[in-house]
């Protein structure tokens with residue numbers, strides 16, 4: 001899908017990411033969630049693309065957003081930081097299988113350098129690619145790449 005402004009990218013953020021800057025700044029940095037939104041907006045504007053950035057702590061709300069994309073096809077790509085649901089949710093991975101809508105998985109921290117339970121992702125097998133460990137800057141490349149894949 002490309003709107004009047006070009007590709008439309010949906011950026012989704014999972015649980016606890018609203019607490020960025022407060023929760024474990026030594027792991028996630030001291031950028032706030034608002035900073036993440038700004039990073040995504042700037043990355044999109046540099047590519048003349050539209051971006052919508054959302055966050056939820058409610059898995060049913062996240063699934064509803066994804067189902068709407070599958071039905072309405074109103075976004076050309078999805079960037080998602082599933083946060084803890086990366087490691088737990090088959091439902092989320094199933095919902096993200098949307099023909100012609102590439103999925104780019106982002107993690108602020110390097111999940112592979114952390115606890116073993118963070119080393120597995122249900123989302124990675126269905127993602128076009130994964131970015132992990134580059135802090136909030138990872139969202140910049142994720143949005144840029146999402147435009148390329150749109």
Ligand SMILES: O=C(O)[C@@H]1C=C(O)[C@@H](O)[C@H](O)C1
Pocket residue numbers: 015016017081083084085086106107108109110111118
């Ligand atoms: O690095 C991140 O953005 C991810 C964020 C979380 O909240 C964790 O549950 C994930 O394991 C890692």
